[in-house]
Amino acid sequence: MGDKVVKFEPITHVIFDMDGLLLDTEKVYESIIKKIASKYGKEYTLEVRSELTGRTQVDSAKIAVEKMKLPITIDEYLEQYHPLCREFLQTPDLMPGAEKLVRHLAKHNIPIAIATSGNEWLSKIKTQNHVNLFSEFHHTVYGSSDPEVVNGKPAPDIYLICASRFPDNPSPDKVLVFEDAPNGVEGAYSAGMQVVMIPAPEVEEELKRHATLVLTTMEDFVPETFGLPPYDE
Template identity: 55%
Template sequence: MQFKKVTHVIFDMDGLLIDSESIYDEIISEILAQFGKEYTDDCKLKVLGTTQIDTAKIVLKESQIPLTLEEFLKQFRKATQIALQNPVMMPGARELVKHLYKNEIPIAVATSSSQELMELKTKPHQDVFKLFHHIVCGSTDKEVKNGKPAPDIFLICASRFPENPDPANCLVFEDAPNGVKGASRAGMQSVMVPAPYIPQELRKNATVVLDSLKEFKPELFGLPERE
């Protein structure tokens, strides 16, 4: 199957390039457990890909635990500072990024993470993250007014390439339904690598769905084939 040819590639980060979503799940589960509540798959789906503040608002609304937004964020941020110091790369991520860079395909990251947390999580993997032309952090970037599933972060990320490519020429890699929806609203094709618990109906917006980045065939989108 052939898809529309692209010239630029935008990656999500959490759960797509680095395995940090499982760490976030654990942190939120521990906060909720203090009040005898569980972090359900339904709540995880709503949270996946959102900014830090939106994550907190959704969890508080869904769980009804007696914490203010500020109290929740204080606990959440304190735990993440410890737990996210050395996350592992997702299967195939390092190889794909290096392949695109080597073949001079412009690449960037559009993450809902804050600048501070992005720097913390990527520190052990600078061999990969130094290859990106730029990284847009949705939780702290002043230009990103609305988080995923709004298209803002993807449009801003595309505009920061020197070539300012048409959104139709950009391919987005995502693990989250909110991210795929945002890419679609931005007029971009998307490759989704979802967690197993994400239901089929929430995968439908993606141009293609894969089990792992190892499966991605760049030539389908007019990109240089892997050696």
């Protein structure tokens, strides 16, 4: 990254990813996919994981089946995947710093929304213990079940659609995105938005190249960096 100087532009709207960013779900997804893979004597590697993380369910299933050479169809994979998700994703914790930032932005009337590659029914299950917090968001776009989202992450579609659903339809350069997955970062970057990346520790440097800012945790975020109101304390 060397001498690269990044200039942060002031923003007016914020879009958040959900899995691995607001909710601590990635380890659960990993164990679910490992469980399916092991039935066929296959290994869920870091390489496959980095390819499918952040994508829609169908795209993820396609990559999982193809890359791990599973002897099943995409539909058969999803028939195993969905019940495991229902069972194990009932009570995920919030990621560090997530609640503080969301409450802060809502308090200061900064328009916020969610752009998740997941679908609506599973997202409702995952957020059932945090309904009060998730009600702070103006809207949510579900990449796996929204008919307008033709191409999932890493395409920019979901971010542009999410921004357009704010009442004042902000310009992409006025939107800040929070993401953990490289596929999500690529999509936000392609949409012309600034993006704060909070990656898993094992994500390679090369996959962080389009992030405007890379943080270890949301607790490290300084709102005024992007022209947002500072925290009260």
